[in-house]
Structures are given as C-alpha cells and as structure tokens.
Amino acid sequence: MFQDIQIQLESIFRTFFRDEKIMLLNSTTTDDIPRWDSLTHLELMNQIENHFNFEFTFDEIISFNNVGDLIECITHKTTNK
Amino acid sequence: MLFNTIGFFIFLSIVLIAFSIVKDSSKKYVLLFSSLVFVGLINQKALIYVVLISWINFFISNSIRQQQSKFIRKILFYLIIGLNILTIILYKLFESEIVPKSVQNFSIFFAIGLSYYTLQNIGFIIDTYKNRLKSILTFDQFLLSNVFFPKFIAGPIVQIEDFSVQLLNLKRASVDIKYGVQRILLGLIKKMVIADRLSEYVVYNFDLHPSFIGLTNLTVAFIFTLQLYFDFSGYTDIALGSAKLFGIQLPENFNFPLNSKSITEFWRKWHISLTSWLSKYIYYPLSFQLRKQKTIGVICSLFVTFLFSGFWHGLKVTFCIYAISHSIYLIIEFLIGKMHSNPLKRLPNWLKNPIGIIYTFTFISFSFIFFRSSSFKEARSIFKSIFNTKTFFPENYFNDFLAKISTGGEQMAIFNFGVTIILLIYFLFDEKRIYQRLNAKKTNWNFIIGGIIILIFCAKFVGRTQFIYSQF
Numbered sequence: 001m002f003q004d005i006q007i008q009l010e011s012i013f014r015t016f017f018r019d020e021k022i023m024l025l026n027s028t029t030t031d032d033i034p035r036w037d038s039l040t041h042l043e044l045m046n047q048i049e050n051h052f053n054f055e056f057t058f059d060e061i062i063s064f065n066n067v068g069d070l071i072e073c074i075t076h077k078t079t080n081k
Numbered sequence: 082m083l084f085n086t087i088g089f090f091i092f093l094s095i096v097l098i099a100f101s102i103v104k105d106s107s108k109k110y111v112l113l114f115s116s117l118v119f120v121g122l123i124n125q126k127a128l129i130y131v132v133l134i135s136w137i138n139f140f141i142s143n144s145i146r147q148q149q150s151k152f153i154r155k156i157l158f159y160l161i162i163g164l165n166i167l168t169i170i171l172y173k174l175f176e177s178e179i180v181p182k183s184v185q186n187f188s189i190f191f192a193i194g195l196s197y198y199t200l201q202n203i204g205f206i207i208d209t210y211k212n213r214l215k216s217i218l219t220f221d222q223f224l225l226s227n228v229f230f231p232k233f234i235a236g237p238i239v240q241i242e243d244f245s246v247q248l249l250n251l252k253r254a255s256v257d258i259k260y261g262v263q264r265i266l267l268g269l270i271k272k273m274v275i276a277d278r279l280s281e282y283v284v285y286n287f288d289l290h291p292s293f294i295g296l297t298n299l300t301v302a303f304i305f306t307l308q309l310y311f312d313f314s315g316y317t318d319i320a321l322g323s324a325k326l327f328g329i330q331l332p333e334n335f336n337f338p339l340n341s342k343s344i345t346e347f348w349r350k351w352h353i354s355l356t357s358w359l360s361k362y363i364y365y366p367l368s369f370q371l372r373k374q375k376t377i378g379v380i381c382s383l384f385v386t387f388l389f390s391g392f393w394h395g396l397k398v399t400f401c402i403y404a405i406s407h408s409i410y411l412i413i414e415f416l417i418g419k420m421h422s423n424p425l426k427r428l429p430n431w432l433k434n435p436i437g438i439i440y441t442f443t444f445i446s447f448s449f450i451f452f453r454s455s456s457f458k459e460a461r462s463i464f465k466s467i468f469n470t471k472t473f474f475p476e477n478y479f480n481d482f483l484a485k486i487s488t489g490g491e492q493m494a495i496f497n498f499g500v501t502i503i504l505l506i507y508f509l510f511d512e513k514r515i516y517q518r519l520n521a522k523k524t525n526w527n528f529i530i531g532g533i534i535i536l537i538f539c540a541k542f543v544g545r546t547q548f549i550y551s552q553f
Contacts, residue, residue: 037345038360039379039415042372058369059213062361 005074012051016044026068046065052078083547084234084319085272092119097326101253104388106167108251112229112327113221119230120194125195134168137161138202139223142209146217158210165203169196173396196393196553198227200358205241207362213321218245231323235316235550237354247329247352255328263519264325266532268318270504272548273540276312278501279304287453295473296467299446300461305453306446307505309549310339313352316548332357337512342437344410345418347445355393359386379415394452394553399460403451410444413493500539 010024017035030036036044042061048070049055054077064070083089096115100108119128121128141161160201172195205223222245232239286292286301317334324331338350348356364386371378384405391404428436447464454460466472508515518525 034417037349038364039345039383039411040418042365042368043375043379046372046375058366059211061369062365 002071005052005071005078008051009031009048009071009074012047013044016040016047024067026066026071028067029065048074054078084316084323085327093323093326100327101256105252105267108327109221110249111224112248112251113225116225116228116230116233120228120233121192123234127195131194131198132224134165134199134202135224136220137164137282138206139218139220142206145206145209146214154210158206161206162203165199165206169199169393170396172196173392182472193551194228194233194235197238199231200238200355200393201227201241202237204358204362208240208242214242216242216246218242220250229324229329231320231329232331235313235320235548235553237317237320237332238358239332239354244329244331251328257325257328261322261324261326261520261527263528264318264322266322266529266536267515267519268315268320268322269536269540270532271315271318272510273309273315274535275501275505275508276308276315277540278498279308279311279505283308283453291459291462293462293472294475295469296475298463298466302446302450302467303442306442306449307339309449309452310335311505311508312549316550339442341441341508342434342440343414344407344441344444345414346408347441348411359390363389376416376419381410383411383415387411398457399451399454402457402460403448406448406451408446410448422493500535504535 006024010022013022013024013033014020017033019033019038022033030041045056045061052074056073056077060073064073092115096111099115100111103111117128117132120131125167138161141157145154145157145161148157168172218241223241225248226239226241226244227233229244283301283305286297286499287305314335321331321333332354334353336350336353340348341347364382368378368382371382374381387404387408388401391400391402394400394403450463451457451460452462516526
C-alpha cells in the first residue's frame with residue numbers, strides 16, 4: 001500500500017509542479033524540488049487531500065520532515081477511514 | 082558586553098573553566114548563573130524584567146498544561162499571549178518616534194534581547210496550548226532558554242523545548258573546543274574586519290555626507306547589504322561557536338543567502354530562526370485557515386506575516402515599507418511560478434543563475450535602503466537619485482564617486498579597505514567551503530593562525546560598533 005500511495009503521490013507532485021522528471025523517495029524534502037516551499041506547500045497538501053478524500057490537520061501538515069513522513073500519514077489516514 | 086570585546090572573552094573563559102570543573106549534573110546551573118550575571122552586567126532592569134516575564138510565562142504555561150477546563154485554558158492562553166504581544170508593542174512604541182523623548186525616559190523596558198525571547202515565549206505558550214510538547218520543563222530550564230548568554234542579545238530564536246532537552250545531556254564529552262574556537266574566530270573576522278570596515282563607508286556616504294549622485298547611493302546600498310550580512314552572520318558565528326564550547330547546538334541563522342537566485346530562495350536562507358518562527362506561528366496557521374481561498378489565501382497570509390515581521394523590527398514607516406516590499410517580491414515570484422509558460426524557465430542555467438543572483442541582490446539592496454534609512458524622506462531621496470538618469474553618473478568619476486566611496490585616502494585606510502574587499506570576495510565565492518571545513522571538526526591551524534593575524538592587523542578595534550540586530 002505504501003508503494004501504491006508513493007506512485008499516486010508522485011503523479012500529484014508531477015502535475016502540481018508541471019515537472020514529469022520528479023521522482024519521490026522517502027528522503028525527498030523541499031530542498032529537492034525547486035518550487036516546493038512554504039508558498040506552495042499548503043496548496044499541494046490541498047491537492048493531496050482532494051485526491052485521497054480526507055483532510056490533514058494543521059499539526060500533521062507542519063510535522064512532515066520529508067516525503068516518507070507524508071506517505072506514512074496518508075497510509076494511516078486512508079487505512080483508518 | 083559586546084561579543085567583540087576582550088571583556089566578553091575573559092568572561093567566556095571563566096565560564097568555560099567553571100563548566101569544565103563541576104560535575105555534569107551541575108553544569109546547567111553554571112550556565113544559568115553566568116547567563117544571569119551576563120544580563121545583569123548589561124543592564125539590571127533587563128535582568129529583573131527577563132526573570133519576571135520568564136516566571137510569568139512558565140507559571141501560566143504550566144497552568145494551561147494542567148488545566149482540565151477548556152474555557153479556563155483558553156482564557157489563560159489569550160491572557161498570556163496578549164501580555165507578551167503587549168510587551169513587544171510597548172517596547173517598540175517606546176523606541177519609536179511616536180513617543181516623545183521625555184516619555185521614553187520612563188520606559189521600564191531595556192532593549193537587549195526582549196524581541197527575541199518574547200517570540201520564544203509566545204511559541205512555547207502556543208505549543209503548550211496545542212499539546213505539542215513531549216516533555217515537562219523545570220523553571221531553570223525555561224529561564225536558561227531565555228537568558229543563555231551566547232544567544233541572549235540577538236538570537237538565534239530557539240524552540241524552548243528543543244533547547245531545554247540539550248540541558249539534560251550536558252557532559253564534558255560534548256564540549257567542542259576545536260569547533261567553537263574556529264567558529265568564533267570566523268565570526269570575529271566577519272564582524273571586525275569586514276562588516277565594521279564596510280560600515281565606515283556606509284556611515285560616511287549615508288549619514289555624514291549624503292550624495293545626490295545615483296551611482297554613489299546605489300553602491301552604498303550594495304555595501305550596506307554586505308555589511309548587514311557579515312555583521313549579523315558574524316554575530317551568529319560567535320553565538321553558535323560560544324554555545325558549542327558548552328556542547329550546546331544552536332540553530333543556524335544563515336545558509337549563504339547572498340548566492341540566492343530568487344527572493345523566495347533568499348528567505349529560506351536569511352535569518353532562518355526568525356522566518357521559521359514566523360512560518361510556524363503566523364504564516365502556516367493563517368494560510369491553513371485560508372487554504373480554500375487558494376492563491377488569495379497565500380497572498381493574504383504572506384502579506385500579514387511580513388507586516389508582523391516589519392513591526393517586529395520597529396514601529397517605523399521604513400520598516401513597514403521594507404517588509405511590504407519583500408511580500409510584494411514574493412507574491413510576484415509566486416504568481417510567475419504558477420504561470421504555465423514561464424519564459425525564465427527556458428533560459429540555460431549559465432545565464433539564469435547569474436541573472437537570478439544579480440536580480441535578487443539588487444532588489445534586496447533596494448529594500449535594505451528603507452531598512453537603513455532613518456526616515457521615509459531620506460529613503461525617498463536616495464531612490465530619486467538612483468532612478469534619475471540626469472544625476473546617476475558623476476560628473477567627475479574620481480572626485481565625485483571614488484573619493485566619496487573611500488574615506489580620505491590615508492594609506493592604512495586604503496590597505497585595510499583592500500584587505501576587507503579581498504576577504505569579502507573570498508567569502509562571497511567560497512563561504513560554503515569554509516563552513517564545510519569547519520564542520521569537518523578538524524583543527525585547522527592555518528586558519529586559526531591566519532585568522533588571528535588578520536584580526537590583529539586588520540580588525541577595527543577603535544570605534545567598534547554594536548551588532549546591528551542587537552537593536553531589535
């Protein structure tokens with residue numbers, strides 16, 4: 001399931017940042033993707049929420065240190081729906 | 082007690098000796114006692130105030146944590162946040178031109194450190210209220226987070242819980258003299274050889290002999306940007322190096338911001354501890370509430386965050402304009418980034434990168450004109466000269482430009498200016514490698530000996546200035 005979410009997330013990232021070359025690893029951070037910063041972060045999270053049909057809490061959004069944390073949270077939320 | 086004085090290093094040495102001698106469980110108290118002495122030596126009012134406000138914040142945060150009633154928790158939360166914000170507003174009011182000088186004399190506040198530890202306290206209260214904290218702190222840990230002398234004067238702003246956790250693990254083994262000494266030396270060179278020398282040219286051309294020549298004013302704006310960076314990053318180096326002598330890691334404040342290729346990148350790398358605080362406690366909460374408004378939500382949140390940042394620096398029109406100008410730059414870059422066909426993306430990197438660096442440096446220098454100016458009128462006349470094609474170029478290049486940039490032509494002054502410029506260029510091109518060598522945790526004797534020689538012969542010892550960010 002983790003890998004399935006990673007593939008879906010990669011597609012969301014590629015569409016949002018208009019960059020087909022984006023490859024997500026668990027260790028990927030905002031330093032690795034040029035336009036991923038505080039200005040685009042929440043809009044990106046909104047896209048992810050719409051895709052997976054849930055809402056992040058504020059504390060969840062500010063707690064992610066890398067893509068691995070994000071995937072873990074999404075897995076937890078989709079499993080417990 | 083300025084960081085760039087003999088007195089500070091004598092004090093630091095005494096504290097280090099005491100820290101090394103006592104047993105591990107007592108090391109925290111050595112730091113606390115010495116920090117209280119440090120603050121008291123600066124000003125006794127500041128000492129009484131910081132101890133009192135720390136106790137109030139600690140007591141209320143504990144009450145919030147233990148309180149079962151949601152209603153009472155909320156009341157306590159808003160009361161203590163209101164008190165902290167009122168403190169900053171009153172302090173900034175007393176320091177501004179709004180309040181007459183006769184009233185300013187009655188100020189109970191003393192400048193040093195207040196803006197920094199108040200933000201720390203606000204962050205701690207918010208985290209307590211939101212149940213984000215993982216540990217329960219003692220008062221001595223909380224107080225030391227606010228008064229810790231390497232960072233008391235001008236930050237970096239820390240997360241109180243993260244800092245306090247380090248206090249539980251103070252050991253002789255975690256002391257890093259090699260790194261600490263080298264980092265302090267780096268900071269002293271940046272401050273006393275580069276920043277203080279550049280400040281001579283800024284003061285001469287900005288304050289003492291303001292010019293109507295655009296090229297002169299533009300050059301001084303660029304020099305001030307460099308002065309500000311080396312002054313503040315030099316302070317940060319001394320703060321982090323001093324803390325590391327006791328095995329304490331403070332957060333970095335800079336990540337080579339002058340190499341930024343956009344204003345967005347600049348704000349990821351400049352005064353990082355402040356921008357992290359602003360992001361976590363203002364920008365993200367606001368933009369989270371407004372996230373359904375998408376682009377408009379981001380723009381509003383950005384604007385409010387920067388406005389707060391402007392007022393944090395001071396209740397002056399110039400700081401407000403400085404802050405607003407940055408929010409406008411960021412909004413424009415954000416909107417350009419959203420464009421489907423962004424022409425800038427098609428440029429090759431060898432062209433895009435230098436253009437980006439020049440554009441970023443120029444625009445932040447423009448905003449720093451407001452930061453530096455004592456009034457809007459002064460800033461306006463500087464801008465008028467820069468954008469007036471008739472008076473941009475000097476009639477006599479040597480007399481009207483070069484002589485004005487130099488300060489009189491004495492041989493020693495020219496030699497020291499030359500050393501400053503050489504070091505400045507070296508730092509601008511190779512600063513990253515300097516820090517990589519520092520972080521490799523080896524003793525670099527060439528650097529230590531060379532650094533001491535440069536300091537002895539080229540540092541500005543007479544007419545030392547305080548650190549720019551200690552005034553906030």
